[in-house]
Amino acid sequence: MTNTLAHDAELDATGLNCPLPLLKAKMALNRMASGQTLKVIATDAGSQRDFRTFARLAGHELLREEDDAGTYRYWLRKA
Incomplete structure (x- = not known):
């Protein structure tokens, strides 16, 4: 589905x-x-909101997020 x-x-x-x-x-x-x-x-499903908020509050960068039929993938770059 994606170029990882x-x-x-x-x-x-x-x-x-x-x-x-x-x-x-x-x-x-x-x-x-x-x-x-x-x-x-x-x-x-709640992880979408959680990871967006966490990245913003902790200063990490959410590089990308994907939703593939109920499987969520996140790429976080550590601050």
Whole structure:
């Protein structure tokens, strides 16, 4: 479906409900260096709002988001 964006780490949060995808993403980002990109795969519909808000408040850059029939993908660049 997509030309995938390069990423340094990937987090599979499928099947997890809010707020677990976001919490796991925060933990993964904490282990990463500034400027690195984390790809997150989630199935929780609430994750769209969560990741947009989180990126804005935490200063990370949401490079891209995709919704593929209920599977959501996010690319976050660590601040």
